[in-house]
Amino acid sequence: QQSQSRMTSLNLSNDQPIQIESDKLEVRDNDRQAIFTGNVSVVQGETLMKAGKMTVYYVGQAMARDGQQKPAETQPAAGATPGSADIERIEVDGKVYVKSESQVATGDRATFDMKSEVLTLTGKEVVLTEGENVIVGCRLNVQMKTGQAQLDGCGGTQSGGRVKMLLQPGSQNR
Amino acid sequence: MSNTAMVDQTQAPQNRAASGLHSSAGAQPTERVDAQFASAARHSGRVRLLKIALPLAALAMAGAFAAYSFLSSPVAIGFDLSSTAIRDGKLVMAAPKLEGYTTDNLPYAMTAARAVQDASNTNVIELEDIDATVPMTDGTVAKIDARKAIYDRLSNTIMLNDPMTLSTDDGKSATFQSANIDMGKGTLVTEQPVVLRIKGASIDAGKMSIAENGKVIVFDNRVQMNLDPGQLNAGRAGNAGSQSPGGQSNE
Numbered sequence: 001q002q003s004q005s006r007m008t009s010l011n012l013s014n015d016q017p018i019q020i021e022s023d024k025l026e027v028r029d030n031d032r033q034a035i036f037t038g039n040v041s042v043v044q045g046e047t048l049m050k051a052g053k054m055t056v057y058y059v060g061q062a063m064a065r066d067g068q069q070k071p072a073e074t075q076p077a078a079g080a081t082p083g084s085a086d087i088e089r090i091e092v093d094g095k096v097y098v099k100s101e102s103q104v105a106t107g108d109r110a111t112f113d114m115k116s117e118v119l120t121l122t123g124k125e126v127v128l129t130e131g132e133n134v135i136v137g138c139r140l141n142v143q144m145k146t147g148q149a150q151l152d153g154c155g156g157t158q159s160g161g162r163v164k165m166l167l168q169p170g171s172q173n174r
Numbered sequence: 175m176s177n178t179a180m181v182d183q184t185q186a187p188q189n190r191a192a193s194g195l196h197s198s199a200g201a202q203p204t205e206r207v208d209a210q211f212a213s214a215a216r217h218s219g220r221v222r223l224l225k226i227a228l229p230l231a232a233l234a235m236a237g238a239f240a241a242y243s244f245l246s247s248p249v250a251i252g253f254d255l256s257s258t259a260i261r262d263g264k265l266v267m268a269a270p271k272l273e274g275y276t277t278d279n280l281p282y283a284m285t286a287a288r289a290v291q292d293a294s295n296t297n298v299i300e301l302e303d304i305d306a307t308v309p310m311t312d313g314t315v316a317k318i319d320a321r322k323a324i325y326d327r328l329s330n331t332i333m334l335n336d337p338m339t340l341s342t343d344d345g346k347s348a349t350f351q352s353a354n355i356d357m358g359k360g361t362l363v364t365e366q367p368v369v370l371r372i373k374g375a376s377i378d379a380g381k382m383s384i385a386e387n388g389k390v391i392v393f394d395n396r397v398q399m400n401l402d403p404g405q406l407n408a409g410r411a412g413n414a415g416s417q418s419p420g421g422q423s424n425e
Contacts, residue, residue: 015402017402018401018403019401020399021397021398022396023395024392024394025392025397026391026392027390029390029391036397
């Protein structure tokens with residue numbers, strides 16, 4: 001079953017500056033991908049994400065090309081001016097660590113789906129920590145707009161997976 | 175494992191306490207999202223986030239523009255030698271001016287303080303204090319300011335061991351400490367730090383290489399990207415003008 005809590009996550013919609021660092025960045029315009037590898041860190045205000053690799057999938061034209069406009073351009077609305085590329089989805093791998101003001105979440109992989117505005121953190125053990133409270137499950141969904149977070153147990157076919165919860169006494173009425 | 179569809183499995187929400195940690199019954203964990211929230215998330219059609227998404231690619235474009243502005247290989251090269259002198263076996267041209275047209279028939283021009291050509295190898299021309307204007311595909315014009323460049327007509331390459339800056343009138347700029355450009359192969363490689371700026375975003379990297387005329391760009395030796403979504407959005411809203419989908423619904 002799940003448990004729900006509130007978590008401010010990386011919220012690309014407000015205007016706070018964002019700083020991204022990595023050892024390497026490769027931009028493959030044909031595949032519409034920007035791949036950050038090696039000690040990747042993304043900081044926006046109070047929110048920090050760290051991972052081994054981050055791949056950004058975008059649509060539209062990163063660079064307007066003369067005359068080589070592919071006929072069936074999927075998203076004409078993306079506009080032909082360079083830089084009007086929009087991000088479709090971001091995939092993060094290699095030990096993901098997300099920290100917001102009060103909570104830390106860790107897992108193996110994370111996906112930011114820009115259409116649904118949902119961050120999904122998955123892994124053998126997804127750990128959500130708030131103060132002394134530790135919750136372990138297999139899948140954390142965060143609505144990026146509201147920060148509402150929902151941690152699912154490792155259910156599926158085997159035994160009904162339970163969300164393991166460790167609540168420190170006296171911490172509920174923080 | 176595709177998890178993008180998961181939000182759409184909305185089901186009528188049971189009534190449950192608004193907040194606090196609790197577990198709700200359910201044989202196996204299904205993604206239950208409050209119906210109103212899910213519909214709220216969908217109501218803005220093209221999701222607001224998408225419109226003001228982080229245009230990382232825009233930054234990559236800044237790198238690509240550096241390549242493209244160099245690699246729009248000149249078709250016709252006209253050399254105007256205002257005054258030429260021969261000194262110790264070297265042909266020295268003062269204030270050479272070079273004009274030509276790129277493959278898409280756009281004019282470009284380059285002037286230099288001096289051009290020096292060794293009589294024994296006339297394919298190699300050393301240029302000093304170079305100022306060039308090169309048209310960009312998006313209609314802007316890139317100004318190039320380089321202290322020294324060695325242009326090899328045979329291999330169609332330009333080698334710079336000194337700083338070079340490229341800038342456009344709409345605020346894009348790229349600063350190199352050195353660069354090897356191969357116009358034939360469409361590559362630009364610099365082993366030294368590079369700084370790229372567009373309005374609202376910047377990339378600093380230890381080194382950079384551009385291949386396939388800008389289709390593949392690799393920043394290496396530690397990359398730092400700073401983005402100012404506010405400025406980036408303003409920039410896009412500006413040039414997106416009327417065609418920005420969904421209008422500016424500011425929630």
